[in-house]
Amino acid sequence: MTNWKRGRRNFLIAAVVLSGSVAAGVQFGLPYLRRRAFDFLSQGGPPGGGVGENPTLWLELTQDNQLYLHVPKVEMGQGIHTALGQIAAEELEIPWQNVRVLQAGTLIGPSDNFGTGGSASVSGLYLPLRQLAANYRLMLTTAVSETLGDSVILSEGIFRTANGSTMTLGSAAALPREWVMPKEDAPLKPKSEFLLIGKSLPRVDYRDMLTAVPRYAYDMQASAGPTYYGAAARPPMIGAVMGRVSADTVKALPNIVDVVVTGDFAGVIAKTREAAWAAADKLNIEWELPHPIAQDELEEALNPITADAITLKKIGKVETILSRPDALRADYRTPFAATAVLEPQSSFAEMGNDEVLRVRAPTQFPNTTAKTIAKTLDIDETQVDVLPTYLGGGFGRRSITESATEAAILAYRSGFPVHVGWRREDEFLQDRFRPPTRHHLAGRVGKNGQIEAIQHLQASGDVLLANLPRVAAAVLGSDFGATRGIEPPYAIPNLELRAKRVPLPVPTASWRGLGLLANTFAIESFVDELATSINKDPLQFRLQHLTGESTKRLHRVLRHVGTMSDWEHARNKGTALGIACCQDYGTVVAQVAEVEIDNNLIRVRRIWAVMDCGQVVNPNGAINQVEGNIIWGTGSALKEAITFQDGKPVASNFDRYPLLRLDEAPEVQVELLPSDLPPQGVGEPAIGPVPAAIANAVYTATGQRLRTLPLTL
């Protein structure tokens, strides 16, 4: 038995809290071994590695010299399990092929009350995780040195003395001794000695993904015996309130096992998935219907020119300057958009013999999901273990995972292991949409060709405030998710930013990048309008407003993307370039779009992107993220819009909400610039400039300034 001092765990907590990336530390003292989590995660398969003791919550070294890295962050395509593995293995000096990354659940292992999102996983954990691994390396080095009676050098996972004695990291971790935390943090490896950080290693999970290993929530089944299938009744329109439920006719249907009605939930359990869906649709429910949402009322509510907006920033004499008749004014709009994750949400819940309800769920916020389940069922939080699966896309939609609660209710009430899978129609009806926005921009360029003043009045549906208590929302006033990216990066002596929070009768929430896409579309289109109003090249115009020290990095990516896209070189008739940029989460990114107008249709042929996101842990993974953001942005620019009729979205499937297809997708070229900064955000920033770059190119090609998404000629 390895004897770990309490101090070790205290250290872990300190490391996590100091990083600022995790709000409240590690859960411990719960009588579960981490190994059991792994067993459950791997569906009862044999655990890789030995049965060795697990000395830490994050880093587990086994006798066969494998590193199991337990992470609370979820994998939804960002490649963070790979990147975090690289970070830990770098400081532990263990070969990459010896590294395995495991998803931690909410009851066992490292915890994370922040969740996975905001492009913060790698940037937030980079230093704390390195330090944790470095300290562990120092402790192990000390232990081996004392055991072998000589000084040792660690490389490739093996300690060596000068006279040739060796010991593996895994054997060192199993040494029977009192483990004491180092009094001071161990030194971190210098960047020049990095073996793994900065390498485009293939992702740790590709083989599982491509060979049908069950890792997603929709793949989950009972560990033994039959799996039962659940389905919840869906409202006939958004905002409908459930009244009396009569289940008798449904109970008599073939293959129906049970009907559960509790609070505002009604659901069925069946022997087949199809039977569950059909029965849930047949439940006889008296719905109290709200005033049906009408599209024009939603549009009207979003008036940005209003006295009750919150002033975010006010510098100089904006009103005086913009009252002049030659001030430029323009209005921009973005619509509701669906998250449309490709894997419809689903969850699997099963009551264990130990009276713990285990829920396999695709959630970006596992702890919140567990709390919601415990509260709904009125049971203790220690009786719920949420084990996140791989997510078939996240993009913010999975910050709330309704199916987890639905499966939990059905499994807890019935005692059966239950899988609840949503249909695509459920996803559209009960999506938490990207809110619509409207923007009024006013600005003026002075005689010297510099922007004198800009005013940005923005109105948006809620992004993050919808999920906060009303008091908090009232105190905050404006929605910090909706205003993300609202501040132009340029030197503007007179600037006013105002935001109007518009609560809408439609659930709206996080969508990739939150308000970044809408705000950057408005600002970067408007800056283009200012440039062209004085016949100035849009790239040069931007550069001349980025002369300060704090905007050097943005200046550099803009210049670079200009070279990369051959910006100066005129294109053929009908084809044109547009440029846009943004800074977000410490990352700066600039893009040029090449657009071709073909029979009044906008075709985006190519997009070049240059990004500085600090130190890059896995360049190819980061580039994949940038490419993905650009495709998302292109889809938003050209296609995606949700409208409402009769109280619900017009689209119920992809026939009315087509996504961007491969044959419509631009060729994307990405370059990441070397940087001395630590890692910054990667998962979202590059979505910002896309629609503006496209719209600016359309203007150059056609002379038409399109100010509403999706862009149509």
Next chain:
Amino acid sequence: MKLTINRDLYSVDNKDASRKLLWFLRDDLGLIGTRFGCGAGICGACTVLVDGQPKRSCITPLSSVADGPSIRTVEDLAANGSLHPVQQAFIDEQTPQCGWCMSGQMMVAVALLEINPTPTDPEIEDALAHNYCRCGCYSRLRRAVRRASVLASQ
């Protein structure tokens, strides 16, 4: 009726004739590599091969593929622990992000390369144009199929 799936024969009760192939594969046989995306034959995540042709299993009734046709799913690609060239190419090009659409993408690529081992770029574009990738891995998908064509010929 009988279904031939990955060269194995399965008996199916006639009362299940109208059930969709996707759910029979996933829920009854545990062949979860065939993914569910839309249930309407639009997104392509559920694509399997029926006698070598890509087919949307989410809208395919069991009766329409019973007693004769050979159904092939992603589980049949890797053999004896070695990956199919298409799977290998998808790894080599570091193609997926979330991965949910990839089985469908790979099945389309397998069908294309079996009929046309050296497709041109427009032919690749045409073949993959009907499968969504929400994460936006389209540039990599193009490259992965090009690479698979090379790997398969080696």
